[in-house]
Amino acid sequence: MSRRPGWRAIGGLALGFAVAGCLPAPVTSQGREVARLYGTFLLIAALVAIVVLGLAIFAILRYRGAPGDDELPPQVHGNLKFEALWTGIPLVTIVGLLVLTVLVLNSFNDAVRANASVEVRVTGFRWGWRFVYPNDGVVMEGIGAPGPELYVPVGENVRVTMTGEDVIHAFYVPQFLFKKDAIPGHENQFAFTVDEAGRYGGQCAEFCGIYHSRMPFTVVAVPRAEYDEWLAANRGLAPSLATPEPSLVTAAPTQLAPEATGPYESVEPTVQPSVTTSP
Amino acid sequence: MTTLTDTPPPVAAAHAPAGAGLDLLGWLATTDHKRIGIMYGIAALGFFLAAGVMALVMRAELAVPGLQLVTEQGYNGLFTIHGTAMMLLFATPMVAAFANYLIPLQVGAADMVYPRLNALSFWLFLFGGLVVLSGFLVASGPADIGWTGYPPNSTLPYSTTTGTDLWIVGLLLTGVASILGALNFVVTIFTRRAPGMSMFRMPVFTWSMLVTSILILYAFPAITAALIMLLLERRFGAEFFNPSAGGDPVLWQHLFWFFGHPEVYIIALPFFGVMGETFPVFSRKPLFGYRAFVLATIFIGAYSMTVWAHHMFTTGAINLPFFSATSFIIAVPTGVKFFNWIFTMIGGKLWFPAPMLWSVGFLFTFLFGGITGVLVASAPLDFQFQDTYFVVAHLHNVLVGGSVFAMWAGITFWFPKFTGRRLNEPLAQAHFWLWTIGFVVTFLPQYQLGAWGMPRRYADYPAAPGWTELNVVSTIGSFCIAASVVVFLVAVVEALRRPRDAGPDPWQANSLEWWADSPPAHHNFRSLPPIRSARPVFDARVAAREAQRGGAEDRP
Numbered sequence: 087m088s089r090r091p092g093w094r095a096i097g098g099l100a101l102g103f104a105v106a107g108c109l110p111a112p113v114t115s116q117g118r119e120v121a122r123l124y125g126t127f128l129l130i131a132a133l134v135a136i137v138v139l140g141l142a143i144f145a146i147l148r149y150r151g152a153p154g155d156d157e158l159p160p161q162v163h164g165n166l167k168f169e170a171l172w173t174g175i176p177l178v179t180i181v182g183l184l185v186l187t188v189l190v191l192n193s194f195n196d197a198v199r200a201n202a203s204v205e206v207r208v209t210g211f212r213w214g215w216r217f218v219y220p221n222d223g224v225v226m227e228g229i230g231a232p233g234p235e236l237y238v239p240v241g242e243n244v245r246v247t248m249t250g251e252d253v254i255h256a257f258y259v260p261q262f263l264f265k266k267d268a269i270p271g272h273e274n275q276f277a278f279t280v281d282e283a284g285r286y287g288g289q290c291a292e293f294c295g296i297y298h299s300r301m302p303f304t305v306v307a308v309p310r311a312e313y314d315e316w317l318a319a320n321r322g323l324a325p326s327l328a329t330p331e332p333s334l335v336t337a338a339p340t341q342l343a344p345e346a347t348g349p350y351e352s353v354e355p356t357v358q359p360s361v362t363t364s365p
Numbered sequence: 366m367t368t369l370t371d372t373p374p375p376v377a378a379a380h381a382p383a384g385a386g387l388d389l390l391g392w393l394a395t396t397d398h399k400r401i402g403i404m405y406g407i408a409a410l411g412f413f414l415a416a417g418v419m420a421l422v423m424r425a426e427l428a429v430p431g432l433q434l435v436t437e438q439g440y441n442g443l444f445t446i447h448g449t450a451m452m453l454l455f456a457t458p459m460v461a462a463f464a465n466y467l468i469p470l471q472v473g474a475a476d477m478v479y480p481r482l483n484a485l486s487f488w489l490f491l492f493g494g495l496v497v498l499s500g501f502l503v504a505s506g507p508a509d510i511g512w513t514g515y516p517p518n519s520t521l522p523y524s525t526t527t528g529t530d531l532w533i534v535g536l537l538l539t540g541v542a543s544i545l546g547a548l549n550f551v552v553t554i555f556t557r558r559a560p561g562m563s564m565f566r567m568p569v570f571t572w573s574m575l576v577t578s579i580l581i582l583y584a585f586p587a588i589t590a591a592l593i594m595l596l597l598e599r600r601f602g603a604e605f606f607n608p609s610a611g612g613d614p615v616l617w618q619h620l621f622w623f624f625g626h627p628e629v630y631i632i633a634l635p636f637f638g639v640m641g642e643t644f645p646v647f648s649r650k651p652l653f654g655y656r657a658f659v660l661a662t663i664f665i666g667a668y669s670m671t672v673w674a675h676h677m678f679t680t681g682a683i684n685l686p687f688f689s690a691t692s693f694i695i696a697v698p699t700g701v702k703f704f705n706w707i708f709t710m711i712g713g714k715l716w717f718p719a720p721m722l723w724s725v726g727f728l729f730t731f732l733f734g735g736i737t738g739v740l741v742a743s744a745p746l747d748f749q750f751q752d753t754y755f756v757v758a759h760l761h762n763v764l765v766g767g768s769v770f771a772m773w774a775g776i777t778f779w780f781p782k783f784t785g786r787r788l789n790e791p792l793a794q795a796h797f798w799l800w801t802i803g804f805v806v807t808f809l810p811q812y813q814l815g816a817w818g819m820p821r822r823y824a825d826y827p828a829a830p831g832w833t834e835l836n837v838v839s840t841i842g843s844f845c846i847a848a849s850v851v852v853f854l855v856a857v858v859e860a861l862r863r864p865r866d867a868g869p870d871p872w873q874a875n876s877l878e879w880w881a882d883s884p885p886a887h888h889n890f891r892s893l894p895p896i897r898s899a900r901p902v903f904d905a906r907v908a909a910r911e912a913q914r915g916g917a918e919d920r921p
Contacts, residue, residue, distance in 0.1 A: 107812050107813060107816050108813065108817075109749065109816050109817075110817055110818060119745070120746065120748065120749060123743065123745055123746060124740070124746055124749075127739070127740050127743060127746065128740075131736045131737075134736060135733070135736060138703055138707070138732055139729065139732065141704075141707045141711070142707050142710070142725070142729070145707055145710035145715070146710065146725060149648070149710060149711060149712060149713050149714065149715050150714075150716075150717075151649065151713075151714030151715055151716050152714075155714060158649055158650075158907075159648075159649055159650055159713050159714045160650075160712060161650060161651055162650060162651075162653065162712055163653070163654075163655065164653055164654040164655065164656070164657065165653075165654075165708075168704070168708065169654050169657045169701070169704075172700060172701060173697060173700075173701055176696060177697050180693040180694060180696060180697065180739075183693060183739070183743065184686070184689060184690050184693055186743075187686070187744060187745060188689075190745040191685050191686060191689075191744055191745060212523075252517065252522075252523065253515075253516075253517045253518040253523055253614075254515055254517070254518065256751075256752060258752070260749075260817065260818025261818075263748065263749040264748045264749065265679055265748055265749070266679050266681060266748070267679045267680045267681065269614060269615060269680060269681075269682075270517060270608045270614060271608020271612075271613060271614065272608075272615065272680075272681065272682065274681035275681075276681075289818075289820060291679075291751070291752040291753070291820045292515075292679075292752060293441075293510075293511045293518065293752075293821075293822040294518055295441075295509075295523055295524075296509070297437065298441075298822060298823065299820070299822075299823035299824055299825050299826070300825075
């Protein structure tokens with residue numbers, strides 16, 4: 087990235103036109119379903135755009151009036167058959183899209199209801215995250231960047247129960263193609279299965295105040311054996327659940343792990359936000 | 366019939382005292398719908414310029430990672446007031462501007478039914494808007510809660526600035542202004558139509574305003590109630606949104622979006638109506654499927670009350686399939702309108718002065734807003750796009766690519782009616798091309814940024830691969846948009862320095878406002894043509910031509 091800004095801008099514009107709308111590579115079973123659904127939607131969107139824009143361009147090129155031509159064209163007021171056609175076809179199309187949508191939603195719900203080998207309680211607060219493994223006595227907590235780590239075993243269903251401590255936050259991992267709000271007074275559940283080991287950057291996505299952009303976290307997906315080692319190493323190291331004041335230090339020392347793939351891993355922990363939550 | 370074919374002789378506008386320069390007191394005290402409309406328009410454009418400058422500061426800040434120009438608090442204030450001002454101090458009052466000026470003219474009336482209420486509505490809006498902006502004068506800065514103002518983040522422990530209270534009070538005033546204005550439009554349309562103008566002979570802009578006004582009467586009370594609740598919670602100890610006292614923060618989201626989604630159609634339907642006026646004139650044909658267009662408008666209006674919770678897919682507090690379904694369905698009547706516009710062009714004799722360029726530009730840009738709208742209406746896809754730049758790009762694609770393109774079409778179309786002068790065509794076209802290029806360059810990259818996962822409302826972002834490049838491009842585009850607005854202002858000043866020479870009907874148009882002088886006299890009409898179709902001025906023109914040719918052998 088040492089090119090001159092002008093070239094970077096032109097390259098960026100070309101990139102924008104070429105790839106507008108490309109999703110990150112999904113790493114969860116649920117994310118793959120979303121990506122497939124997105125592919126179907128994009129295909130239909132492209133067809134609609136080609137038909138509508140094609141008609142519009144045809145009209146513009148074909149029916150230009152000549153200068154000085156004072157005669158009126160035929161005064162057509164409508165055509166009931168055409169109108170029925172362009173009401174009916176879109177109606178059928180969207181019913182199809184709705185069915186596809188509901189199938190994916192049902193599969194999300196099935197994952198929440200299915201047995202989960204890992205239960206995590208996630209709490210969003212100004213400006214950090216707390217990940218509690220109630221069955222294992224492990225608590226991970228972090229404020230600001232780089233934020234806490236959420237360890238999960240690869241290939242297993244992980245069920246998250248989430249709430250917000252002060253204001254509304256949102257748990258968002260771009261490579262999961264998924265986010266959900268952490269709302270005070272509400273408990274939201276979702277489930278996911280990570281298919282590939284790796285480190286995936288996450289972030290808060292619901293505007294939550296001055297340091298909204300500085301509360302990243304990382305999902306670390308590791309094989310089962312490594313996950314069990316991590317649980318054992320962190321049991322008891324956790325800050326007491328009774329302590330509401332979040333500490334600036336994550337409980338676990340950073341593991342030697344593969345390079346992060348999410349954008350937020352590159353945030354440098356330079357300026358730490360203040361942790362005062364009272365006015 | 367022949368008496369009706371004479372165009373009325375030009376006379377000095379009755380309300381302009383001879384020799385007076387700027388009739389300041391006359392404007393301040395006016396109850397004339399045309400003057401109120403123009404004041405609405407100028408005030409709305411003023412708020413548009415202010416909110417536009419805020420957007421430029423934000424785009425400059427976002428060009429590269431790191432904080433260069435503003436603090437995080439400053440940035441939060443900027444996007445809050447930018448969104449609020451664009452939605453509620455620019456787009457909504459711009460609708461009122463067109464409606465005030467055009468409804469009485471289009472239905473052949475002398476004025477609105479309640480002229481004083483009309484004036485009250487304008488002044489409430491203006492001062493409400495100024496109250497919102499006055500947050501910049503407060504030491505702790507303007508509201509910092511986003512234009513959606515979600516509690517608990519907008520309640521007192523978390524948003525401590527007085528600017529947030531000014532935001533609430535200011536929006537309460539503008540909301541009441543909108544309700545009063547809508548009441549006036551509905552009553553005027555129902556009771557002041559000229560003899561012969563049945564409902565299905567009304568111009569589609571007036572039809573769109575009727576539906577829009579009814580929507581305002583349903584939607585704005587919800588936001589008014591929500592704002593009062595928020596004010597009570599912040600300053601008077603209420604606990605509506607506080608879960609630890611039995612309240613629920615999601616209640617606000619229901620109330621806000623029960624207003625907020627109809628609001629999108631409140632600022633879209635009237636401009637769809639504008640498109641229903643321009644395409645026929647510049648295709649020299651009637652609107653294809655007038656009744657279908659009107660029915661689609663009514664359907665969209667009614668249906669827009671059922672889609673609000675598609676803004677809340679990630680809350681886990683709503684029925685996802687239901688709101689996905691209602692949101693998908695609204696694409697159907699919108700699609701009907703697209704085909705109405707395109708088939709109005711097909712078979713016509715098109716010409717492309719600035720208003721038609723804007724109309725065609727609208728067709729292209731709004732299509733992408735509509736299509737991406739179907740994407741985000743699918744709840745699982747929204748789980749990825751919600752609160753990212755994808756949604757930012759989508760909403761600007763709809764509101765700018767849709768409403769604002771059509772607004773420029775309307776301004777350039779009716780400018781001769783408002784002022785008696787046509788805009789300089791090369792300048793007006795330069796405005797269009799600069800704006801369109803700037804618009805595409807600004808918002809197209811934002812789709813990709815959002816798909817990658819760049820969240821909105823971030824003052825800063827990491828230097829992930831590709832992010833900086835696309836943000837630089839987006840920022841360059843935004844300054845191109847700003848340049849186009851400068852060209853527009855130059856064109857307006859240039860036009861106003863010329864004598865009035867546009868004549869009553871410079872575009873060979875269809876509806877009654879083109880029968881009146883440009884600008885119309887104080888009480889609009891000295892005569893009216895017979896109203897036997899949705900295009901009375903067209904009918905009169907054809908009749909005149911036939912009379913001139915001494916027979917009907919040339920009837921089209």
